[in-house]
Amino acid sequence: MADKIKDAKIIFVVGGPGSGKGTQCEKVVAKYGYTHLSSGDLLRAEVASGSERGKTLQAIMQKGELVPLDTVLDMIKDAMIAKADVSKGFLIDGYPREVKQGEEFEKKIGAPCLLLYIDAKGETMVKRLMKRGETSGRADDNEETIKKRLDLYYKATEPVIAFYSSRGIVKKIDSELPVDEVFGHVAKAIDGLK
Numbered sequence: 001m002a003d004k005i006k007d008a009k010i011i012f013v014v015g016g017p018g019s020g021k022g023t024q025c026e027k028v029v030a031k032y033g034y035t036h037l038s039s040g041d042l043l044r045a046e047v048a049s050g051s052e053r054g055k056t057l058q059a060i061m062q063k064g065e066l067v068p069l070d071t072v073l074d075m076i077k078d079a080m081i082a083k084a085d086v087s088k089g090f091l092i093d094g095y096p097r098e099v100k101q102g103e104e105f106e107k108k109i110g111a112p113c114l115l116l117y118i119d120a121k122g123e124t125m126v127k128r129l130m131k132r133g134e135t136s137g138r139a140d141d142n143e144e145t146i147k148k149r150l151d152l153y154y155k156a157t158e159p160v161i162a163f164y165s166s167r168g169i170v171k172k173i174d175s176e177l178p179v180d181e182v183f184g185h186v187a188k189a190i191d192g193l194k
């Protein structure tokens, strides 16, 4: 497994809920052809399947909490293996959400060459998520859950950024700007990779 993906770039995309991770990843896919794996999308697919596991996951996500590490890491790993032969790069969106997730990923899969830190203000994220909630159909895009997700982001996920900063692979991206301008900075960070 580790061998198979050893030559592919692994990029972590980290940021608060509603910061614009998914939006930017879509544009990276269009320009660079990388494989986009969103932990949230993988989990929502499991929920949509109607499985028992999906029901358990749904209850956790509806509360704005994190699902067990092993569940989400196994899903990402399986999805990476499925694409290992054809992918030249992986965008891992929404993972790691806590330092421990990053450590386990590196033990089981490999090391990231870049962490895109998609940064927006708390009030901006809340505004975007309330708007997204009008059409997303997501059980977690409501005021109460958004607040919990934001609190958890500051508590559990921001330390991830400090952890990887010491390794010099973090690029902070100002996501307050219009989507295309944000993408300009994202593209510059990716073009800077060897």
Ligand SMILES: Nc1ncnc2c1ncn2[C@@H]1O[C@H](COP(=O)(O)OP(=O)(O)O)[C@@H](O)[C@H]1O
Pocket (backbone or CB within 6 Å): 015, 016, 017, 018, 019, 020, 021, 022, 023, 024, 128, 129, 131, 132, 175, 176, 177, 178, 179, 182
């Ligand atoms: N730079 C931006 N400016 C304005 N709105 C944005 C920007 N980036 C994303 N959005 C909007 O904010 C919402 C959340 O974006 P999304 O990509 O789903 O974030 P995340 O995956 O980080 O939760 C979406 O409705 C999206 O259209």
Ligand SMILES: Nc1ncnc2c1ncn2[C@H]1C[C@H](O)[C@@H](COP(=O)(O)OP(=O)(O)O)O1
Pocket (backbone or CB within 6 Å): 015, 016, 017, 018, 021, 022, 038, 039, 040, 041, 043, 061, 064, 065, 066, 067, 068, 069, 072, 093, 094, 095, 096, 097, 101, 140, 149
């Ligand atoms: N790496 C991870 N570890 C644990 N739970 C996760 C996870 N990624 C996603 N989840 C669960 C909890 C999140 O509140 C929910 C939605 O995640 P998401 O789709 O990445 O949200 P967003 O794109 O709005 O930041 O799924």
Ligand SMILES: [Mg+2]
Pocket (backbone or CB within 6 Å): 021, 022, 038, 040, 094
């Ligand atoms: Mg997303």
